[in-house]
Amino acid sequence: MSGLIHHLPILPVLLPAFTAIVLLLLGDHGGDSHGGHGHHKLLWARRIGLASTVLGLCIAAGLVVEVGRGELLAYRVGDWPAPFGILVLVDRLGALMLLLTSCVALPVLWYATGGWDAHGRYFHAIFQFQLMGLNGAFVTGDLFNLFVFFEVLLIASYVLMVHGQGKERFRVGVHYVVLNLAASSLFLIGVALIYAKTGTLNMADLALRVPQVAAPDSVVLQAAALVLLVVFGFKAALMPLAMWLPATYAASSAPVAALFAIMTKVGVYAIVRVHGVIFGAEAGDAALTVQPVLLPLALLTSVVGVIGALAARTLPRMVAWLTVASVGTVLAGLGLFSSQAWSAALYYMLNSTLVTAGLFLLAELVGAQRGDAATQLVPASPVAQPTLLGLMLLLAAASTAGLPPLPGFIGKLMILEAASHHAWQAMVWSVVLGVGFLTLVGLARAGSILFWHVRDDRPAIGGSGASPRLLVPTLALLAASVALSVWAAPIQRYTEAAALQLVDRAAYARAALPEMGGEAARTTRPYRPAQETSR
Incomplete structure (x- = not known):
């Protein structure tokens, strides 16, 4: 064993x-x-x-x-x-x-x-x-291998994005590929700058080496941190780098868009790992380089995301904009730079990812039963399963908006508590609560159009309804979200422990650098310039 x-x-x-x-x-x-x-x-x-x-x-x-x-x-x-x-x-x-x-x-x-x-x-x-x-x-x-895996998942996503073909998918897909190639180039530049000043790309080693780099060399590390924030912010859909996401996700097939709900979280994860730990509070002269910009941009992301959702004319595009809004809420928690806020952000991220994925699948189920109107937010023929699909949309909307006792409410409440006594407390509270209210308004409007404002002059389309093979996975994602509320206490304890573990540099050194004897041996190890080291 x-x-x-x-x-x-x-x-x-x-x-x-x-x-x-x-x-x-x-x-x-x-x-x-x-x-x-x-x-x-x-x-x-x-x-x-x-x-x-x-x-x-x-x-x-x-x-x-x-x-x-x-x-x-x-x-x-x-x-x-x-x-x-x-x-x-x-x-x-x-x-x-x-x-x-x-x-x-x-x-x-x-x-x-x-x-x-x-x-x-x-x-x-x-x-x-x-x-x-x-x-x-x-x-x-390893930071370079993070780049490698980024490229693996992106190359796969290029193919999945155009799966099923179609003019719109190819058009949006070209933009998606070009922008991601540009972001990948910046990733390599940021990694090269870090390696030039530290001689390593091992994340545990970086967490110990970066604090030893003093001015003026630390300016290069700060520049690298900002470059990587651009890269990770693009992947995570942080404003003003998020405008590619709604069109891309809305044009993708339902299962692909649902899988892409987790892809933005790779960017969020990278921001935590690199900017929260390597360039965190104990990073010496390069400490908290992105703190002045991360929180304001995160709040802006939430606001723009919910405005985009209110203006959306199709259900998948609305869900895509809500993905942007939820990412903004998660990054707002990370931008507070405290273990309590990180724990809250992680809990909220679990719920928002599951609900968003479920909403993408639900959007197609609804659209398949509305005839030519499909997923457009206009009155159309009544759906064949109004009660079931309507209740599923209601559950997803309530959790996304943050209504009690669903996990969306619990996650947002944790973020609000973590923001107490912070200099940006008023702004965080206003944005989180305001975005939640507008999300509820937008989804309520969409639900009323889809299920109430129907045209009686035509019979329901697709009278047999969706098959269990399509309904059960969608229900499973929404049920998993509800489970987060049922087991909120143990999950919250886990996220709290995860947040505290992130900043435990000594534990990472012992696990990742055993030959160096942990942090004590590492801090006494003489620094060698990058040109004298080899990967």
Whole structure:
């Protein structure tokens, strides 16, 4: 058992990678799947993909249990000594993000087997590569490998975004690819600046080296921190870098958009890990470099997001703008730079991700039953399942807006409490409460158009309603959100412990840099310029 636990941290990366290879070897299972041979391949691709995703969920749950005891799990690929080898390091936050990814991925993949996976080629293989990139970003202990996993998940997302084809998807997809390539270039520039002044990219080593870099060299590190904020802010949809997201998510197929709900959280995670820890309060002259700008930009993101949702003319676009608004709320908690606020932000992020993913799937279920109007927010024919779909939208709206006793309310209340006595308390309270109210107004308006303001001159479209294969995954995502409220106390204790663990540099040094004897040995190690070190 101890041997299995030792290898557990690398499994979230290896499992989807090997699954994707198997699916590629299986052959093309899209496009011609309605033929006999193609249909057989598609059935096997579905079984393999779902089985792998279920196993990934079990692995993520096991990691949460393991790291919940307070130990960090480190895995050195090839057993190369730190800080030069490839390090995989799982702490409470990393394990939580792995579990959240699996909780989104499994219902989404289940939903996609209802027919979306047959609209293009190699859907299941690309889906697994996407999971590989996501999981790798959450467990890597190296800043350069964070860039590598960013590229893996982005390349997979390029293909998934245009899955099913269509003129609008290709048009938006070109913008999405070009902007992400530009952000990736900035990522490399930021990493190069950091390596030039520290001689390492190992995150645990950086957390100990950055405080030793004094002026004037610390100015370069501050510039690198701001460059990386631009990169991570783009990925997370932080204003003014978020304008690409609504069109991209709204143009994607429902399961792809739902999976993308977790993709913005990779940017959020990177901001916590890099700016909250490496450039955190103990980073010497480079400490809290982004603090003056992160909180104001986060609040602006929430405000612009909810205004965009109110102006949206289709349900998927409204959900996409609400994704931006929720990211702003999460980043506002991070921008307070306290363990209490970080805990609140993590709890709220869990709920907003699950609800947003569920809303993207629900939008398609509603649109499929409204005839030519589809997801447009205009009066149309009545849907075939008004009670069920209406209640699902009501539940999602209440949680997104932050109505008690749902987890959206609990998360926002935690953020408001964390903002008490902060210099920006009044602004944080005003934005969080105001955005919640406007979110409720926008979703209530959408619900009334979709389910009440119907045209009686035409019969309901699609009288058979949505199939269980589509309804159950959507319900599962919304039910998972409700579960956050039922088990709010233990989840909150976990997020509090995760927030405190993030700033425990000594624990990270012991886990990631054992050859150096932990922090005490590391702080006495002579500094060598970057040109004298090698990765």
